[in-house]
Amino acid sequence: MDEGQQKHRYFIELAYKGTNFHGWQVQPNAISVQEVLNKALSTVLREPIETLGCGRTDTGVHATNFFAHFDTSIAIVVDHLAKEKPELAMGEFRLVKAVNALIGYEVAVKRFIAVKQDAHARFDATSRSYEYHVVFEKDPFKREFSHHVTNKPDVAAMNEAAKVIMTYTDFSCFSKSNTQTFTNNCKITRAEWVEQANGLVFHITADRFLRNMVRAIVGTLLEVGKGTLSIDGIRKVIESKNRSKAGESVPAAGLFLTEITYPEETLKSKS
The missing domain is CATH 3.30.70.660 (Pseudouridine synthase I, catalytic domain, C-terminal subdomain)
Structure with a gap:
């Protein structure tokens, strides 16, 4: 992302089967949910993406509801607006489909939410x-x-x-x-x-x-x-x-x- 370029913050809601993952968090020499999510988002959005999760699950633990946030220069919008204004880049529905196509069947992205720049997936959570x-x-x-x-x-x-x-x-x-x-x-x-x-x-x-x-x-x-x-x-x-x-x-x-x-x-x- 170029210095000075406007950043947009998004929450991403997902679910995953943890059996074959070494937990949520990126770690050396072991596959994690965060790692495959970061790679898929970076590929689709064509810029380096680093997600930050609402917490960390251990090896083999599943999540039916999980949130992470990330920053990007891409404006993600609902599809009808994307069709009316193609300069707004990517629609949410298209993005969900594209990321899910890359991420494999053990992780499912549900939606993206445009949030304020100071919104935080971990620190803003009130209960788990x-x-x-x-x-x-x-x-x-x-x-x-x-x-x-x-x-x-x-x-x-x-x-x-x-x-x-x-x-x-x-x-x-x-x-x-x-x-x-x-x-x-x-x-x-x-x-x-x-x-x-x-x-x-x-x-x-x-x-x-x-x-x-x-x-x-x-x-x-x-x-x-x-x-x-x-x-x-x-x-x-x-x-x-x-x-x-x-x-x-x-x-x-x-x-x-x-x-x-x-x-x-x-x-x-x-x-």
């Missing part, structure tokens, strides 16, 4: 929601999207423990060690197990999450469901602020990032 899927019977068609648990746990006990978790804010015990976060405090507004045919889904929403936090919480709650950890015990785990006291992290395959919320003014298209 995840689901973790557990199945009780072996199913080859769900292997990449769920965690197989042989015996049904005590769901009522796990939900009682989930309520306890919501009364705390410091979740150091559920975080990977040596992370570069300024605080391990998070505000959880939902933590609930819901039964479904042949399985369970754990729903959790918070203003932010620590690395590996959801998978560690699920692993710890399953210990409660198996009867190896008491409700009082989970209080002690959290208050210890020690990752080794919590349960094992469950596999990434069952985890989905399902919703990112923003203030209305952030996603309102720039006039």
Whole structure:
């Protein structure tokens, strides 16, 4: 992009199957969602594009709702305006089709939103929601999207423990060690197990999450469901602020990032 050239900022909404990706974020010697998205956008828009995501998902984690932002010199407009004024460059519908054609079937771009120049996909997000899927019977068609648990746990006990978790804010015990976060405090507004045919889904929403936090919480709650950890015990785990006291992290395959919320003014298209 030429120095002094007008920049336009856009949010991009997408979804992806994380099985074959080493997470969202670009990293050396491993394929990531961000890397393939950057390459596709750069090819279609014919200039270097660097996206910044609403967060980072780990290897094998999926996202049914994910946002990133990027800057470009190209004015992306709705198609009827692009037809009336071809000098405005590219229409959104055309861009979605072009990027999806390059990016492969494991990533799907849904839409582009023109936003203000200071809009930020990560810092403007007010909440994030995840689901973790557990199945009780072996199913080859769900292997990449769920965690197989042989015996049904005590769901009522796990939900009682989930309520306890919501009364705390410091979740150091559920975080990977040596992370570069300024605080391990998070505000959880939902933590609930819901039964479904042949399985369970754990729903959790918070203003932010620590690395590996959801998978560690699920692993710890399953210990409660198996009867190896008491409700009082989970209080002690959290208050210890020690990752080794919590349960094992469950596999990434069952985890989905399902919703990112923003203030209305952030996603309102720039006039």
